[in-house]
Amino acid sequence: MNQAAAQRHAGQDLIKWIALITMVLDHMRLVWLATSNLFVIGRLSFPFFCLALAINVSRTQPGDLFTRSNGRYLSLLVLFAALSEVCYQLISTSGNYNVLVTLALGLLVAxxxxHKTLESLVLAGGALIAAYLLNDPLMYGFYxxxxxxxxxxxxxxxEYFALLPVVLCVVINARTGLWGRAVQLEPFAILALLMAALAPLLGLALFWTSVPFKVPPVRQWSYWFYPGHLLVLLGIRNWLWA
Structure with missing residues (x-):
């Protein structure tokens, strides 16, 4: 068995599947307004994508930054962020960049x-500066x-950091106005923030738990899935709204 196969983790693939499925459910509200409540379940998607990224980074050898796999990983994120931007702007009204831009910057910081090398810290610092300057149009912002x-x-x-992603998930969703609505005891906003807070804990639990069933692997086709699902939803919306 090769190293990649040996390191394959069913929980990690399950995390990716949940991220993809909840992303599609969340984006359905851009086509059918009646599905706007799916925004709540959609709060799982971004934290799960970030967790899949963090798992990949955690499995790299510290100090070994300039590898072929790392170069391919960043190149694919940047390439598909660029390819997806036109599709995303056509279907979204948020004015933000697509989520792959945030993930690419997040990869550099991670x-x-x-790795804690001079090169990796320079890249991380540059990504943080870019995130700070692009906070408003960046999906989920600096945090x-x-x-x-x-x-x-x-x-x-x-034992030290399990609650840190919980806090960040609440903060990045609160900037959409959910916090003010939750203070007014609006059930939708409260549920959305609770889902956002639970997302990283649920994802980590899936990663740390042995999944008792086989999970189909999520491979590089998932990069095509992002712009592809946006094009499909755009086509459906144009047909329904024609």
Missing amino acids: WGAQ GVLLPTALLLAIRRP
């Missing part, structure tokens, strides 16, 4: 925490870029 690193720390030392 590399800094994992969203920090989430993969918070999850990486939680994987390493859960």
Whole structure:
């Protein structure tokens, strides 16, 4: 068995599947307004994507930054962030960049925490500066870029850092106005923030638990899935709203 197969983790693939499925459910509200309540379950998607990223980073050898696999990982994120941006802007009204931009910056910051070399820290610092300057149009903002690193720390030392991603998930969702609505005891906002808070804990539990069934692997096709599902939803919306 090769190293990649040996390291394959059913929980990690399950995390990726949940991230993809909840992303689609969340984006359905862009097509059918009646499905807007799916926004609540959609609060799982971004934390699960960040956790999948953090798991990948945690399995790299500290100090070994410039590898072919790391280069491919970042290149794919950047490439598909660029390819997806047109699709995302056509279907979204948020004015934000697509989520792959946030994940690419988050990867650079997580590399800094994992490798602690001069090169990785320079990349992480540059990503943090970019996230700060792009806070408004960046999906989930500056704190969203920090989430993969918070999850990486939680994987390493859960006794110290398990609650850090919980706090960040609440903060990045509160900036959408949910906090003010939750204070007014609006059930929808309260449920959305609770789901956001539970998301990293649920994801970490899936990672740490032995999944008792086989999970189909999520491979590089998932990069195509992101712009692909946006195009499908855009086509459905244009057909329904014609």
